[in-house]
Amino acid sequence: MYPSYDVTGNKAHPYRRDGLAVEQMESLSSMDRDQADLARLGKKSVLKRNFGYMPILGFACTVIITWEATFLTLSLGLPSGGPAGLIYGFIFVWLGMLAVFTSIGEMASIAPTSGGQYYWVSMLAPPYCRKFLSYITGWITLIGWQAVSTSTVYLCGSLIQGLVVLVNPSSGGTLWQGTLLLWAMIFFCVFFNTTLGNFLPHVEGLGLVLHIVGFFAIMVPMIYLAPHGSASYVFGTFLNEGNWPTQGVSFMISLNVAVFDFLGSDSVIHMSEEIRGAATVVPQTMILSLLINGTLGLAALVATLFCMGDVDTALASTTGYPFMEIFQSATGSVGGAAFMSVILFIMQTFAAIGLVAATSRMFWAFARDRGLPGWQYLSRVDPTTSIPTVAVAVTVVITCLLGLINLAGPIVFNDVISLTVSALLLSYLFVCGLLLWRRCTGFITYDTRHSQKISISAGNSEVQLYWGPWHVPGVLGIVINVIACAFLVLIIFWSFWPQATPTTADSMNMSVLMLGATIIFAIVWYVVQGRKTYKGPIIELELEN
Numbered sequence: 367m368y369p370s371y372d373v374t375g376n377k378a379h380p381y382r383r384d385g386l387a388v389e390q391m392e393s394l395s396s397m398d399r400d401q402a403d404l405a406r407l408g409k410k411s412v413l414k415r416n417f418g419y420m421p422i423l424g425f426a427c428t429v430i431i432t433w434e435a436t437f438l439t440l441s442l443g444l445p446s447g448g449p450a451g452l453i454y455g456f457i458f459v460w461l462g463m464l465a466v467f468t469s470i471g472e473m474a475s476i477a478p479t480s481g482g483q484y485y486w487v488s489m490l491a492p493p494y495c496r497k498f499l500s501y502i503t504g505w506i507t508l509i510g511w512q513a514v515s516t517s518t519v520y521l522c523g524s525l526i527q528g529l530v531v532l533v534n535p536s537s538g539g540t541l542w543q544g545t546l547l548l549w550a551m552i553f554f555c556v557f558f559n560t561t562l563g564n565f566l567p568h569v570e571g572l573g574l575v576l577h578i579v580g581f582f583a584i585m586v587p588m589i590y591l592a593p594h595g596s597a598s599y600v601f602g603t604f605l606n607e608g609n610w611p612t613q614g615v616s617f618m619i620s621l622n623v624a625v626f627d628f629l630g631s632d633s634v635i636h637m638s639e640e641i642r643g644a645a646t647v648v649p650q651t652m653i654l655s656l657l658i659n660g661t662l663g664l665a666a667l668v669a670t671l672f673c674m675g676d677v678d679t680a681l682a683s684t685t686g687y688p689f690m691e692i693f694q695s696a697t698g699s700v701g702g703a704a705f706m707s708v709i710l711f712i713m714q715t716f717a718a719i720g721l722v723a724a725t726s727r728m729f730w731a732f733a734r735d736r737g738l739p740g741w742q743y744l745s746r747v748d749p750t751t752s753i754p755t756v757a758v759a760v761t762v763v764i765t766c767l768l769g770l771i772n773l774a775g776p777i778v779f780n781d782v783i784s785l786t787v788s789a790l791l792l793s794y795l796f797v798c799g800l801l802l803w804r805r806c807t808g809f810i811t812y813d814t815r816h817s818q819k820i821s822i823s824a825g826n827s828e829v830q831l832y833w834g835p836w837h838v839p840g841v842l843g844i845v846i847n848v849i850a851c852a853f854l855v856l857i858i859f860w861s862f863w864p865q866a867t868p869t870t871a872d873s874m875n876m877s878v879l880m881l882g883a884t885i886i887f888a889i890v891w892y893v894v895q896g897r898k899t900y901k902g903p904i905i906e907l908e909l910e911n
Contacts, residue, residue, distance in 0.1 A: 400478075400644055407479050408905030409639075409734075414564070414752040417641045419651065421567035422634055424574030426655035429630040429720040432663035433581055434713045437670065437689040438521055439623045441681060442780065444688070446865065447620030448605030449671040455617065456667055459624035460660040462853035467631050467656060468838060469798045469850045471649030474635050475834030476810070478644035481731040481903065482635040483507045483793040488902045489831060490800035490809075497902050498892070503796050504732045505888035509881065510789030511636075511725040514629055515761065516548075516768040517782045518718045519555065523547030525711045528685035532694070532704055535684060541773050548769040551715070555722040556762050560755055566723060573716040580709045581662050584693075585669055587706070592673035592696030600671045608866035618860045625787050625857055627663060630717070631656055632790070633724035636731070649836040726761045730754035736899040739891065780865055784877035788861040789884075795854040802847040804831070812839070 401411050443452050473486045484504030491499045526547050527539035558569060606616040634652050638644045674680050675695055680688035693703035733744030748755045804810055810831045838846055864875040
Protein backbone atom coordinates (compact mmCIF):
# COMPACT_ATOMS: atom_id res chain seq x y z
CA MET A 367 0.00 0.00 0.00
CA TYR A 368 1.25 3.52 -0.72
CA PRO A 369 2.16 5.64 2.31
CA SER A 370 -0.28 8.33 3.38
CA TYR A 371 0.22 12.04 2.70
CA ASP A 372 -1.54 15.15 3.86
CA VAL A 373 -2.97 17.80 1.55
CA THR A 374 0.42 19.48 1.18
CA GLY A 375 2.13 16.27 0.13
CA ASN A 376 3.93 15.66 3.44
CA LYS A 377 3.87 12.32 5.16
CA ALA A 378 1.04 11.83 7.59
CA HIS A 379 1.66 12.06 11.31
CA PRO A 380 1.53 8.54 12.83
CA TYR A 381 -1.19 9.58 15.27
CA ARG A 382 -3.42 11.09 12.59
CA ARG A 383 -5.64 9.47 10.03
CA ASP A 384 -4.30 10.19 6.55
CA GLY A 385 -2.47 13.32 7.70
CA LEU A 386 -5.54 14.96 9.22
CA ALA A 387 -6.92 14.50 12.69
CA VAL A 388 -10.58 13.56 12.86
CA GLU A 389 -11.34 16.93 14.48
CA GLN A 390 -9.59 18.72 11.63
CA MET A 391 -11.52 16.70 9.05
CA GLU A 392 -14.80 17.92 10.52
CA SER A 393 -13.69 21.58 10.43
CA LEU A 394 -12.33 21.60 6.88
CA SER A 395 -13.73 24.23 4.54
CA SER A 396 -15.14 23.17 1.19
CA MET A 397 -11.93 24.17 -0.59
CA ASP A 398 -9.74 22.34 1.93
CA ARG A 399 -11.94 19.26 1.67
CA ASP A 400 -11.57 19.32 -2.12
CA GLN A 401 -7.79 19.45 -1.76
CA ALA A 402 -7.88 16.68 0.84
CA ASP A 403 -9.96 14.47 -1.45
CA LEU A 404 -7.48 14.96 -4.28
CA ALA A 405 -4.55 14.31 -1.95
CA ARG A 406 -6.07 10.97 -0.97
CA LEU A 407 -6.35 10.19 -4.66
CA GLY A 408 -2.66 10.98 -4.94
CA LYS A 409 -3.29 14.07 -7.05
CA LYS A 410 -2.18 17.68 -6.84
CA SER A 411 -4.76 20.42 -7.26
CA VAL A 412 -3.59 22.28 -10.39
CA LEU A 413 -6.86 23.46 -11.98
CA LYS A 414 -8.82 26.44 -10.70
CA ARG A 415 -12.04 25.58 -8.91
CA ASN A 416 -14.15 28.17 -10.71
CA PHE A 417 -17.46 26.29 -10.64
CA GLY A 418 -19.93 26.62 -7.79
CA TYR A 419 -23.27 24.80 -7.54
CA MET A 420 -25.37 26.85 -9.95
CA PRO A 421 -22.70 27.31 -12.66
CA ILE A 422 -21.97 23.56 -12.77
CA LEU A 423 -25.71 22.79 -12.78
CA GLY A 424 -25.95 25.11 -15.76
CA PHE A 425 -22.99 23.34 -17.32
CA ALA A 426 -24.66 19.94 -16.89
CA CYS A 427 -28.05 21.08 -18.19
CA THR A 428 -26.62 22.84 -21.24
CA VAL A 429 -24.39 19.90 -22.14
CA ILE A 430 -27.26 17.40 -22.00
CA ILE A 431 -29.86 19.79 -23.57
CA THR A 432 -32.43 17.00 -23.70
CA TRP A 433 -35.48 19.02 -24.74
CA GLU A 434 -33.50 20.66 -27.53
CA ALA A 435 -32.13 17.29 -28.64
CA THR A 436 -35.63 15.83 -29.00
CA PHE A 437 -36.17 18.29 -31.88
CA LEU A 438 -32.79 17.64 -33.48
CA THR A 439 -33.08 13.84 -33.48
CA LEU A 440 -36.74 13.66 -34.49
CA SER A 441 -35.90 12.48 -38.02
CA LEU A 442 -33.84 9.58 -36.63
CA GLY A 443 -36.38 8.23 -34.13
CA LEU A 444 -39.69 8.63 -35.96
CA PRO A 445 -39.09 6.05 -38.72
CA SER A 446 -38.21 3.31 -36.22
CA GLY A 447 -40.52 4.09 -33.33
CA GLY A 448 -43.24 6.40 -34.51
CA PRO A 449 -44.86 8.92 -32.11
CA ALA A 450 -45.77 6.31 -29.49
CA GLY A 451 -42.40 4.59 -29.70
CA LEU A 452 -40.59 7.88 -29.13
CA ILE A 453 -42.63 8.71 -26.02
CA TYR A 454 -42.46 5.29 -24.36
CA GLY A 455 -38.81 4.88 -25.32
CA PHE A 456 -38.00 8.29 -23.84
CA ILE A 457 -39.60 7.41 -20.50
CA PHE A 458 -37.87 4.02 -20.39
CA VAL A 459 -34.46 5.53 -21.15
CA TRP A 460 -34.99 8.40 -18.69
CA LEU A 461 -35.63 5.98 -15.83
CA GLY A 462 -32.71 3.80 -16.89
CA MET A 463 -30.31 6.75 -17.03
CA LEU A 464 -31.44 7.90 -13.57
CA ALA A 465 -30.51 4.45 -12.23
CA VAL A 466 -27.15 4.53 -14.05
CA PHE A 467 -26.15 7.97 -12.78
CA THR A 468 -27.32 7.25 -9.27
CA SER A 469 -24.70 4.48 -9.20
CA ILE A 470 -22.15 6.61 -11.06
CA GLY A 471 -22.83 9.44 -8.61
CA GLU A 472 -21.86 7.22 -5.69
CA MET A 473 -18.44 6.68 -7.24
CA ALA A 474 -18.13 10.38 -8.00
CA SER A 475 -18.69 11.04 -4.30
CA ILE A 476 -16.10 8.44 -3.26
CA ALA A 477 -13.48 9.72 -5.71
CA PRO A 478 -14.22 13.13 -7.30
CA THR A 479 -11.58 13.15 -10.02
CA SER A 480 -11.56 14.32 -13.65
CA GLY A 481 -10.42 10.83 -14.66
CA GLY A 482 -13.82 9.39 -13.85
CA GLN A 483 -14.48 5.93 -15.21
CA TYR A 484 -10.94 4.62 -15.74
CA TYR A 485 -9.86 5.83 -12.29
CA TRP A 486 -12.83 4.15 -10.59
CA VAL A 487 -12.24 0.89 -12.46
CA SER A 488 -8.69 0.93 -11.11
CA MET A 489 -10.09 1.32 -7.59
CA LEU A 490 -12.73 -1.40 -7.94
CA ALA A 491 -11.27 -4.08 -10.23
CA PRO A 492 -9.52 -7.22 -8.95
CA PRO A 493 -5.73 -6.80 -8.65
CA TYR A 494 -4.90 -9.28 -11.43
CA CYS A 495 -6.71 -7.25 -14.13
CA ARG A 496 -6.89 -3.81 -12.53
CA LYS A 497 -4.32 -2.08 -14.71
CA PHE A 498 -5.52 -3.49 -18.04
CA LEU A 499 -9.24 -2.91 -17.37
CA SER A 500 -8.55 0.64 -16.26
CA TYR A 501 -6.46 1.28 -19.36
CA ILE A 502 -9.11 -0.04 -21.78
CA THR A 503 -11.85 1.87 -19.94
CA GLY A 504 -9.89 5.08 -20.39
CA TRP A 505 -9.64 4.57 -24.15
CA ILE A 506 -13.31 3.62 -24.51
CA THR A 507 -14.36 6.70 -22.53
CA LEU A 508 -12.17 8.91 -24.70
CA ILE A 509 -13.58 7.66 -28.01
CA GLY A 510 -17.09 8.10 -26.62
CA TRP A 511 -16.43 11.69 -25.62
CA GLN A 512 -14.74 12.47 -28.91
CA ALA A 513 -17.74 11.05 -30.77
CA VAL A 514 -20.28 13.07 -28.77
CA SER A 515 -18.24 16.25 -29.29
CA THR A 516 -18.05 15.58 -33.02
CA SER A 517 -21.77 14.81 -33.34
CA THR A 518 -22.66 18.00 -31.44
CA VAL A 519 -20.59 20.36 -33.61
CA TYR A 520 -21.88 18.44 -36.66
CA LEU A 521 -25.42 19.31 -35.57
CA CYS A 522 -24.39 22.96 -35.15
CA GLY A 523 -23.06 23.07 -38.71
CA SER A 524 -26.02 21.25 -40.23
CA LEU A 525 -28.43 23.53 -38.34
CA ILE A 526 -26.86 26.52 -40.08
CA GLN A 527 -27.35 24.78 -43.41
CA GLY A 528 -30.96 23.98 -42.54
CA LEU A 529 -31.63 27.59 -41.56
CA VAL A 530 -30.23 28.80 -44.88
CA VAL A 531 -32.54 26.45 -46.78
CA LEU A 532 -35.50 27.50 -44.60
CA VAL A 533 -34.96 31.18 -45.40
CA ASN A 534 -33.90 30.61 -49.02
CA PRO A 535 -35.42 27.36 -50.34
CA SER A 536 -33.57 27.65 -53.66
CA SER A 537 -30.21 27.24 -51.94
CA GLY A 538 -28.85 23.79 -51.31
CA GLY A 539 -26.08 22.83 -48.91
CA THR A 540 -23.29 20.46 -49.83
CA LEU A 541 -21.41 17.92 -47.72
CA TRP A 542 -18.13 19.83 -47.91
CA GLN A 543 -19.87 23.00 -46.72
CA GLY A 544 -21.19 21.05 -43.77
CA THR A 545 -17.68 19.91 -42.91
CA LEU A 546 -16.32 23.46 -43.09
CA LEU A 547 -19.12 24.67 -40.82
CA LEU A 548 -18.26 21.86 -38.39
CA TRP A 549 -14.67 23.07 -38.32
CA ALA A 550 -15.77 26.68 -37.82
CA MET A 551 -17.93 25.68 -34.85
CA ILE A 552 -15.19 23.68 -33.19
CA PHE A 553 -12.76 26.60 -33.41
CA PHE A 554 -15.44 28.87 -31.96
CA CYS A 555 -15.71 26.45 -29.03
CA VAL A 556 -11.92 26.51 -28.62
CA PHE A 557 -12.02 30.31 -28.30
CA PHE A 558 -14.37 29.96 -25.32
CA ASN A 559 -12.32 27.16 -23.77
CA THR A 560 -8.96 28.96 -23.98
CA THR A 561 -9.14 32.74 -24.39
CA LEU A 562 -12.34 32.99 -22.35
CA GLY A 563 -11.72 29.85 -20.30
CA ASN A 564 -11.94 31.59 -16.92
CA PHE A 565 -15.35 33.00 -17.89
CA LEU A 566 -16.75 29.56 -18.67
CA PRO A 567 -18.73 29.31 -15.39
CA HIS A 568 -20.50 32.59 -16.21
CA VAL A 569 -21.18 31.44 -19.77
CA GLU A 570 -22.72 28.20 -18.51
CA GLY A 571 -24.79 30.10 -15.94
CA LEU A 572 -26.22 32.15 -18.81
CA GLY A 573 -26.79 28.90 -20.69
CA LEU A 574 -28.99 27.59 -17.86
CA VAL A 575 -31.17 30.69 -18.04
CA LEU A 576 -31.53 30.39 -21.82
CA HIS A 577 -32.18 26.65 -21.45
CA ILE A 578 -35.29 27.39 -19.36
CA VAL A 579 -36.44 30.58 -21.12
CA GLY A 580 -35.86 29.08 -24.58
CA PHE A 581 -38.12 26.14 -23.71
CA PHE A 582 -41.10 28.44 -23.17
CA ALA A 583 -40.14 30.66 -26.11
CA ILE A 584 -40.62 27.67 -28.41
CA MET A 585 -43.36 25.73 -26.63
CA VAL A 586 -45.84 28.59 -26.17
CA PRO A 587 -46.17 29.70 -29.82
CA MET A 588 -45.99 26.15 -31.17
CA ILE A 589 -48.70 24.79 -28.86
CA TYR A 590 -50.91 27.87 -29.23
CA LEU A 591 -50.69 28.27 -33.01
CA ALA A 592 -50.36 24.74 -34.39
CA PRO A 593 -53.31 22.40 -35.00
CA HIS A 594 -53.29 19.45 -32.61
CA GLY A 595 -53.40 15.77 -33.43
CA SER A 596 -55.42 13.22 -31.48
CA ALA A 597 -54.19 11.54 -28.33
CA SER A 598 -54.93 8.12 -29.83
CA TYR A 599 -52.58 8.90 -32.72
CA VAL A 600 -49.74 10.29 -30.58
CA PHE A 601 -49.85 7.58 -27.91
CA GLY A 602 -50.93 4.68 -30.07
CA THR A 603 -49.07 4.95 -33.39
CA PHE A 604 -45.88 2.95 -33.90
CA LEU A 605 -43.82 2.95 -37.10
CA ASN A 606 -41.50 0.33 -38.57
CA GLU A 607 -40.08 1.94 -41.69
CA GLY A 608 -36.88 -0.05 -41.31
CA ASN A 609 -38.78 -3.19 -42.39
CA TRP A 610 -37.81 -5.18 -39.31
CA PRO A 611 -39.68 -8.47 -38.77
CA THR A 612 -41.41 -7.20 -35.60
CA GLN A 613 -42.38 -3.85 -34.15
CA GLY A 614 -40.54 -4.80 -30.98
CA VAL A 615 -37.19 -4.96 -32.79
CA SER A 616 -37.87 -1.63 -34.46
CA PHE A 617 -38.75 -0.08 -31.08
CA MET A 618 -35.54 -1.32 -29.45
CA ILE A 619 -33.45 0.17 -32.27
CA SER A 620 -35.20 3.53 -31.81
CA LEU A 621 -34.00 3.66 -28.17
CA ASN A 622 -30.58 4.80 -29.39
CA VAL A 623 -32.08 8.19 -30.18
CA ALA A 624 -33.52 8.62 -26.68
CA VAL A 625 -30.20 7.62 -25.11
CA PHE A 626 -28.38 10.18 -27.26
CA ASP A 627 -30.79 12.84 -25.95
CA PHE A 628 -29.49 12.16 -22.41
CA LEU A 629 -25.77 11.75 -23.11
CA GLY A 630 -23.34 14.13 -21.48
CA SER A 631 -24.53 13.69 -17.91
CA ASP A 632 -21.05 12.60 -16.84
CA SER A 633 -19.54 15.83 -18.21
CA VAL A 634 -19.71 17.13 -14.65
CA ILE A 635 -17.48 14.26 -13.51
CA HIS A 636 -14.67 15.27 -15.85
CA MET A 637 -14.87 18.83 -14.50
CA SER A 638 -14.63 17.58 -10.87
CA GLU A 639 -11.26 19.16 -10.19
CA GLU A 640 -12.68 22.57 -11.12
CA ILE A 641 -15.75 22.31 -8.86
CA ARG A 642 -16.03 23.51 -5.28
CA GLY A 643 -17.43 20.84 -2.95
CA ALA A 644 -17.08 18.24 -5.68
CA ALA A 645 -17.84 15.17 -3.52
CA THR A 646 -21.44 16.30 -3.02
CA VAL A 647 -21.99 18.84 -5.81
CA VAL A 648 -21.04 16.47 -8.66
CA PRO A 649 -23.59 13.69 -7.90
CA GLN A 650 -26.30 16.15 -6.89
CA THR A 651 -26.04 18.22 -10.07
CA MET A 652 -25.88 15.11 -12.26
CA ILE A 653 -29.15 13.79 -10.88
CA LEU A 654 -30.83 17.21 -10.75
CA SER A 655 -29.83 17.95 -14.36
CA LEU A 656 -31.32 14.59 -15.43
CA LEU A 657 -34.57 15.40 -13.63
CA ILE A 658 -34.77 18.90 -15.13
CA ASN A 659 -33.83 17.81 -18.64
CA GLY A 660 -36.02 14.72 -18.54
CA THR A 661 -39.07 16.71 -17.48
CA LEU A 662 -38.56 19.42 -20.10
CA GLY A 663 -37.61 16.84 -22.73
CA LEU A 664 -40.73 14.73 -22.23
CA ALA A 665 -42.94 17.82 -22.32
CA ALA A 666 -41.24 19.06 -25.51
CA LEU A 667 -41.50 15.66 -27.18
CA VAL A 668 -45.19 15.17 -26.43
CA ALA A 669 -46.04 18.74 -27.48
CA THR A 670 -44.09 18.39 -30.73
CA LEU A 671 -45.79 15.13 -31.65
CA PHE A 672 -49.22 16.65 -31.02
CA CYS A 673 -48.34 19.65 -33.21
CA MET A 674 -46.47 17.71 -35.90
CA GLY A 675 -49.26 17.18 -38.41
CA ASP A 676 -48.48 14.72 -41.18
CA VAL A 677 -45.40 12.60 -40.38
CA ASP A 678 -44.34 12.14 -44.00
CA THR A 679 -44.49 15.88 -44.68
CA ALA A 680 -42.36 16.64 -41.64
CA LEU A 681 -39.79 13.96 -42.52
CA ALA A 682 -39.60 15.22 -46.12
CA SER A 683 -38.56 18.75 -45.07
CA THR A 684 -35.90 20.12 -47.45
CA THR A 685 -34.09 21.62 -44.45
CA GLY A 686 -33.18 18.15 -43.22
CA TYR A 687 -34.92 18.84 -39.90
CA PRO A 688 -38.62 18.00 -39.41
CA PHE A 689 -38.94 20.50 -36.57
CA MET A 690 -38.33 23.42 -38.97
CA GLU A 691 -41.28 22.27 -41.05
CA ILE A 692 -43.35 21.93 -37.85
CA PHE A 693 -42.39 25.46 -36.73
CA GLN A 694 -43.20 26.97 -40.13
CA SER A 695 -46.51 25.14 -40.34
CA ALA A 696 -47.45 26.26 -36.81
CA THR A 697 -46.52 29.92 -37.15
CA GLY A 698 -47.27 30.33 -40.84
CA SER A 699 -44.12 32.41 -41.01
CA VAL A 700 -40.60 31.68 -42.23
CA GLY A 701 -39.26 34.37 -39.92
CA GLY A 702 -41.02 32.90 -36.90
CA ALA A 703 -39.77 29.40 -37.73
CA ALA A 704 -36.24 30.74 -38.23
CA PHE A 705 -36.31 32.56 -34.86
CA MET A 706 -37.42 29.43 -33.03
CA SER A 707 -34.76 27.39 -34.83
CA VAL A 708 -32.05 29.89 -33.90
CA ILE A 709 -32.87 29.28 -30.23
CA LEU A 710 -32.08 25.60 -30.74
CA PHE A 711 -28.86 26.51 -32.57
CA ILE A 712 -27.73 28.75 -29.70
CA MET A 713 -28.37 26.02 -27.14
CA GLN A 714 -26.56 23.48 -29.31
CA THR A 715 -23.58 25.86 -29.35
CA PHE A 716 -23.62 26.07 -25.55
CA ALA A 717 -23.57 22.28 -25.46
CA ALA A 718 -20.63 22.12 -27.86
CA ILE A 719 -18.61 24.54 -25.69
CA GLY A 720 -19.20 22.41 -22.60
CA LEU A 721 -18.49 19.14 -24.40
CA VAL A 722 -15.13 20.38 -25.68
CA ALA A 723 -14.25 21.38 -22.11
CA ALA A 724 -15.25 17.99 -20.66
CA THR A 725 -13.53 16.00 -23.44
CA SER A 726 -10.28 17.92 -23.05
CA ARG A 727 -10.31 17.34 -19.27
CA MET A 728 -10.74 13.62 -19.85
CA PHE A 729 -7.76 13.71 -22.24
CA TRP A 730 -5.72 15.64 -19.71
CA ALA A 731 -6.59 13.34 -16.79
CA PHE A 732 -5.78 10.14 -18.70
CA ALA A 733 -2.53 11.64 -20.01
CA ARG A 734 -1.62 12.71 -16.45
CA ASP A 735 -1.67 9.01 -15.57
CA ARG A 736 0.36 8.19 -18.70
CA GLY A 737 -2.40 6.31 -20.47
CA LEU A 738 -1.94 8.05 -23.83
CA PRO A 739 0.88 8.41 -26.37
CA GLY A 740 2.53 11.80 -25.86
CA TRP A 741 1.34 12.02 -22.27
CA GLN A 742 4.28 14.31 -21.46
CA TYR A 743 2.68 17.04 -23.59
CA LEU A 744 -1.02 16.26 -23.14
CA SER A 745 -0.74 16.51 -19.36
CA ARG A 746 0.61 20.06 -19.42
CA VAL A 747 -1.44 22.85 -17.86
CA ASP A 748 -1.02 26.49 -18.84
CA PRO A 749 0.44 28.17 -15.73
CA THR A 750 -1.34 31.45 -16.50
CA THR A 751 -4.87 30.20 -17.11
CA SER A 752 -4.72 26.80 -15.34
CA ILE A 753 -6.29 25.30 -18.49
CA PRO A 754 -4.93 22.13 -20.19
CA THR A 755 -4.49 23.92 -23.52
CA VAL A 756 -2.58 21.08 -25.21
CA ALA A 757 -5.40 18.65 -24.41
CA VAL A 758 -7.91 21.18 -25.77
CA ALA A 759 -5.87 21.46 -28.99
CA VAL A 760 -5.70 17.68 -29.46
CA THR A 761 -9.44 17.41 -28.84
CA VAL A 762 -10.00 19.95 -31.63
CA VAL A 763 -7.68 18.17 -34.09
CA ILE A 764 -9.37 14.79 -33.54
CA THR A 765 -12.83 16.36 -33.85
CA CYS A 766 -11.82 17.99 -37.15
CA LEU A 767 -10.53 14.66 -38.46
CA LEU A 768 -13.65 12.80 -37.36
CA GLY A 769 -15.67 15.53 -39.05
CA LEU A 770 -14.33 14.39 -42.39
CA ILE A 771 -16.60 11.35 -42.27
CA ASN A 772 -19.45 13.78 -42.92
CA LEU A 773 -18.27 13.74 -46.53
CA ALA A 774 -19.56 10.15 -46.75
CA GLY A 775 -23.13 11.37 -46.31
CA PRO A 776 -25.73 12.01 -43.57
CA ILE A 777 -26.15 8.28 -42.88
CA VAL A 778 -22.75 8.36 -41.18
CA PHE A 779 -24.19 10.62 -38.48
CA ASN A 780 -26.28 7.65 -37.30
CA ASP A 781 -23.06 5.68 -36.89
CA VAL A 782 -21.48 8.48 -34.83
CA ILE A 783 -24.53 8.50 -32.55
CA SER A 784 -24.30 4.72 -32.18
CA LEU A 785 -20.57 4.99 -31.41
CA THR A 786 -21.27 7.63 -28.78
CA VAL A 787 -23.95 5.49 -27.15
CA SER A 788 -22.01 2.21 -27.20
CA ALA A 789 -18.67 3.65 -26.02
CA LEU A 790 -19.91 5.82 -23.17
CA LEU A 791 -22.42 3.23 -21.94
CA LEU A 792 -19.75 0.53 -22.04
CA SER A 793 -17.55 2.66 -19.77
CA TYR A 794 -20.52 3.12 -17.41
CA LEU A 795 -21.11 -0.65 -17.44
CA PHE A 796 -17.56 -1.37 -16.29
CA VAL A 797 -18.01 1.00 -13.35
CA CYS A 798 -21.54 -0.09 -12.40
CA GLY A 799 -20.71 -3.79 -12.71
CA LEU A 800 -17.62 -3.55 -10.54
CA LEU A 801 -19.41 -1.32 -8.03
CA LEU A 802 -22.21 -3.88 -7.72
CA TRP A 803 -19.68 -6.65 -7.08
CA ARG A 804 -17.76 -4.63 -4.50
CA ARG A 805 -20.82 -3.42 -2.59
CA CYS A 806 -22.22 -6.96 -2.40
CA THR A 807 -18.92 -8.33 -1.07
CA GLY A 808 -18.51 -5.68 1.63
CA PHE A 809 -15.49 -4.03 0.02
CA ILE A 810 -16.97 -0.55 0.58
CA THR A 811 -17.93 0.20 4.17
CA TYR A 812 -19.83 2.80 6.17
CA ASP A 813 -17.22 3.61 8.85
CA THR A 814 -17.97 7.30 9.44
CA ARG A 815 -14.59 7.89 11.04
CA HIS A 816 -12.98 7.02 7.70
CA SER A 817 -15.76 8.18 5.39
CA GLN A 818 -13.44 10.71 3.77
CA LYS A 819 -10.51 8.33 3.40
CA ILE A 820 -9.79 7.44 -0.22
CA SER A 821 -6.87 5.23 -1.11
CA ILE A 822 -5.26 3.81 -4.21
CA SER A 823 -3.83 0.32 -3.99
CA ALA A 824 -0.43 -0.62 -5.32
CA GLY A 825 0.44 -3.81 -7.17
CA ASN A 826 -1.66 -6.75 -5.97
CA SER A 827 -2.70 -5.16 -2.69
CA GLU A 828 -6.31 -4.43 -1.76
CA VAL A 829 -7.33 -1.20 -0.04
CA GLN A 830 -10.63 -0.78 1.79
CA LEU A 831 -12.88 1.91 0.30
CA TYR A 832 -15.40 4.06 2.16
CA TRP A 833 -18.62 5.58 0.93
CA GLY A 834 -18.56 9.28 0.23
CA PRO A 835 -21.09 11.83 1.54
CA TRP A 836 -23.54 11.06 -1.32
CA HIS A 837 -24.71 7.46 -1.18
CA VAL A 838 -27.82 5.27 -1.54
CA PRO A 839 -27.60 2.81 1.39
CA GLY A 840 -28.74 -0.76 1.86
CA VAL A 841 -30.87 -2.89 -0.42
CA LEU A 842 -32.18 0.12 -2.36
CA GLY A 843 -28.67 0.93 -3.54
CA ILE A 844 -28.14 -2.66 -4.70
CA VAL A 845 -31.48 -2.73 -6.55
CA ILE A 846 -30.68 0.53 -8.36
CA ASN A 847 -27.23 -0.79 -9.21
CA VAL A 848 -28.70 -4.01 -10.68
CA ILE A 849 -31.23 -2.04 -12.74
CA ALA A 850 -28.42 0.17 -14.05
CA CYS A 851 -26.35 -2.83 -15.17
CA ALA A 852 -29.31 -4.54 -16.86
CA PHE A 853 -30.28 -1.34 -18.66
CA LEU A 854 -26.72 -0.75 -19.91
CA VAL A 855 -26.34 -4.29 -21.26
CA LEU A 856 -29.66 -3.97 -23.13
CA ILE A 857 -28.87 -0.60 -24.72
CA ILE A 858 -25.30 -1.50 -25.66
CA PHE A 859 -26.55 -4.63 -27.46
CA TRP A 860 -29.07 -2.70 -29.56
CA SER A 861 -26.73 0.23 -30.25
CA PHE A 862 -24.82 -1.81 -32.85
CA TRP A 863 -27.88 -2.58 -35.00
CA PRO A 864 -28.46 -0.77 -38.31
CA GLN A 865 -31.47 1.50 -38.84
CA ALA A 866 -33.09 -0.58 -41.58
CA THR A 867 -33.06 -3.91 -43.34
CA PRO A 868 -31.95 -5.28 -45.76
CA THR A 869 -28.57 -3.80 -44.88
CA THR A 870 -26.04 -2.75 -47.50
CA ALA A 871 -22.45 -1.61 -47.21
CA ASP A 872 -23.68 1.99 -47.25
CA SER A 873 -26.40 1.58 -44.61
CA MET A 874 -24.70 -0.77 -42.14
CA ASN A 875 -23.89 0.48 -38.65
CA MET A 876 -20.16 1.18 -38.59
CA SER A 877 -20.02 1.98 -34.89
CA VAL A 878 -18.98 -1.56 -33.95
CA LEU A 879 -16.11 -1.25 -36.42
CA MET A 880 -14.99 2.13 -35.04
CA LEU A 881 -15.25 1.00 -31.42
CA GLY A 882 -13.50 -2.30 -32.22
CA ALA A 883 -10.70 -0.49 -34.04
CA THR A 884 -10.20 1.81 -31.04
CA ILE A 885 -10.01 -1.14 -28.63
CA ILE A 886 -7.62 -3.04 -30.92
CA PHE A 887 -5.36 0.01 -31.25
CA ALA A 888 -5.42 0.48 -27.47
CA ILE A 889 -4.48 -3.17 -26.90
CA VAL A 890 -1.67 -3.02 -29.47
CA TRP A 891 -0.33 0.17 -27.94
CA TYR A 892 -0.62 -1.38 -24.49
CA VAL A 893 1.47 -4.38 -25.55
CA VAL A 894 4.06 -2.28 -27.36
CA GLN A 895 4.43 0.66 -25.00
CA GLY A 896 1.43 1.30 -22.75
CA ARG A 897 2.15 -1.45 -20.22
CA LYS A 898 5.57 0.13 -19.62
CA THR A 899 4.27 3.64 -18.95
CA TYR A 900 0.75 3.08 -17.61
CA LYS A 901 0.74 1.64 -14.11
CA GLY A 902 -2.71 2.82 -13.16
CA PRO A 903 -3.47 6.16 -11.50
CA ILE A 904 -0.20 7.82 -10.49
CA ILE A 905 0.40 8.99 -6.94
CA GLU A 906 1.84 12.42 -7.79
CA LEU A 907 2.39 13.48 -4.22
CA GLU A 908 4.52 10.39 -3.57
CA LEU A 909 6.63 11.10 -6.68
CA GLU A 910 7.35 14.61 -5.43
CA ASN A 911 8.47 13.36 -2.06
